[in-house]
Amino acid sequence: MDKATYHHGDLKQELIHNGLLLLDKEGIAxxxxxxxxxxxxxxxxxxxxxxxxKDELIRDIISEIWHQFYLALRKGVDLYPEEPALQIVEMGxxxxxxxxxxxxxxKLMFLSDSTFPVRLEIKINExxxxxxxxxxxxxxxxxxxxxxxKEIQLDQGLYMQKTLTMWSLVHGLAxxxxxxxxxxxxxxxxxVESLIRMNIVK
Numbered sequence: 001m002d003k004a005t006y007h008h009g010d011l012k013q014e015l016i017h018n019g020l021l022l023l024d025k026e027g028i029a030x031x032x033x034x035x036x037x038x039x040x041x042x043x044x045x046x047x048x049x050x051x052x053x054k055d056e057l058i059r060d061i062i063s064e065i066w067h068q069f070y071l072a073l074r075k076g077v078d079l080y081p082e083e084p085a086l087q088i089v090e091m092g093x094x095x096x097x098x099x100x101x102x103x104x105x106x107k108l109m110f111l112s113d114s115t116f117p118v119r120l121e122i123k124i125n126e127x128x129x130x131x132x133x134x135x136x137x138x139x140x141x142x143x144x145x146x147x148x149x150k151e152i153q154l155d156q157g158l159y160m161q162k163t164l165t166m167w168s169l170v171h172g173l174a175x176x177x178x179x180x181x182x183x184x185x186x187x188x189x190x191x192v193e194s195l196i197r198m199n200i201v202k
Contacts, residue, residue, distance in 0.1 A: 070137035099174035
């Protein structure tokens, strides 16, 4: 069938899906609307019916990455609905696993420049830590942490510091592990779990 007449039920979502695969494989440097169109089996002009340029598609892809990140964290939490300490451990492992297995996502989510402004924005004061309204992933992270803090009867005035400590730990590991800065004789998720248990979970 000719690409110009090929029909898709939801081409926009397919462009996002295949664009995500392309970004994961080749990064921003190797990304183009032409390549994504080819992966979808449509003409090179077809993506322009949904996106004005590749930057607009990349922004939607980053939003999809954040959604997948949210689902990964949620998966860790939902494994142990009645055990806050284990929720912390599994959520932390899912956090690191998602970014280690998808290093290009790490760049897009946290290290991208202003060209792609879909990013996490954190506000911190002496008592609380909050995120912008488009960050359900961080809300899961914060709420799960605070649920555990309530379980262990931690002074509420320490919630912010403890949440930031936990976030710094798992995010730091997600940055260091792919670069082989840290070598561990067991699997890296065992390392993540041991450090969370040593530093966060009583």
